[in-house]
Amino acid sequence: MTIGPLDIVILISGRGSNMEAIIDAAHNHRIAVDIRAVISNEPDAAGLETAHQAGIDTQALDHRLFDNRDAFDAALIGLIDRHQPGLVVLAGFMRLLGKPFVQHYAGRLMNIHPALLPAFPGLNTHERALAAGVARHGATVHWVTDDVDAGPIIIQAAVDVKTGESAPDLAVRVLELEHRIYSKAVGWFADGRLSIESGNVLLDGKQQPQQGLMIEGSSGDGKTETD
Numbered sequence: 001m002t003i004g005p006l007d008i009v010i011l012i013s014g015r016g017s018n019m020e021a022i023i024d025a026a027h028n029h030r031i032a033v034d035i036r037a038v039i040s041n042e043p044d045a046a047g048l049e050t051a052h053q054a055g056i057d058t059q060a061l062d063h064r065l066f067d068n069r070d071a072f073d074a075a076l077i078g079l080i081d082r083h084q085p086g087l088v089v090l091a092g093f094m095r096l097l098g099k100p101f102v103q104h105y106a107g108r109l110m111n112i113h114p115a116l117l118p119a120f121p122g123l124n125t126h127e128r129a130l131a132a133g134v135a136r137h138g139a140t141v142h143w144v145t146d147d148v149d150a151g152p153i154i155i156q157a158a159v160d161v162k163t164g165e166s167a168p169d170l171a172v173r174v175l176e177l178e179h180r181i182y183s184k185a186v187g188w189f190a191d192g193r194l195s196i197e198s199g200n201v202l203l204d205g206k207q208q209p210q211q212g213l214m215i216e217g218s219s220g221d222g223k224t225e226t227d
């Protein structure tokens with residue numbers, strides 16, 4: 001069923017490469033979304049200029065100007081809801097969002113995390129994965145719930161960790177995966193293909209494994225991707 005184009009708002013804090021991948025997919029009609037706005041809590045975020053250059057409405061909302069998290073979150077809701085989005089996409093948005101915010105966007109708030117959740121929630125994921133000596137590392141797109149980095153998983157992608165690999169090198173390879181899976185997940189939602197039942201993610205009505213659909217990176221075992 002096609003219900004797009006879906007109005008979305010993207011939240012960023014920095015470079016915005018995941019946002020850029022979604023803009024690229026939208027502008028090339030690979031996904032049926034209309035990016036109504038890009039909002040950053042960091043006024044100097046490089047991604048704001050990238051979005052502006054792409055002809056997208058941009059806004060900055062500096063969290064430092066607010067007394068507390070609730071006040072910032074409420075102002076952010078005000079900015080987002082001007083656009084009445086069907087989906088809010090967190091793309092490197094580095095602020096924790098409070099319960100009222102998460103509940104306000106329940107079922108339409110997506111995040112990308114640079115690790116194979118539930119492993120390595122939080123920050124410095126590549127360093128921690130290397131320190132733990134994992135054989136596989138990757139990225140996860142998930143729905144946002146009250147618990148940080150713990151919502152139902154939509155899709156993951158993984159690569160084999162190379163012997164002696166540095167955290168920056170691993171980060172580059174994982175970021176490539178992020179760009180692939182985030183626009184894919186957003187596109188599925190825009191096409192009405194994603195749903196949730198009792199906390200489980202369904203794609204085309206079929207329940208996904210607990211870790212969501214798994215895509216293998218370049219050094220993986222060559223499983224094929226689902227379009």
Ligand code: GRF
Pocket residue numbers: 012013014015016017018019047091092093112113114175178
């Ligand atoms: C990505 O690795 C994302 O998973 C994490 O922060 C990074 C943001 O990168 N939350 P970018 O701003 O999308 O380039």
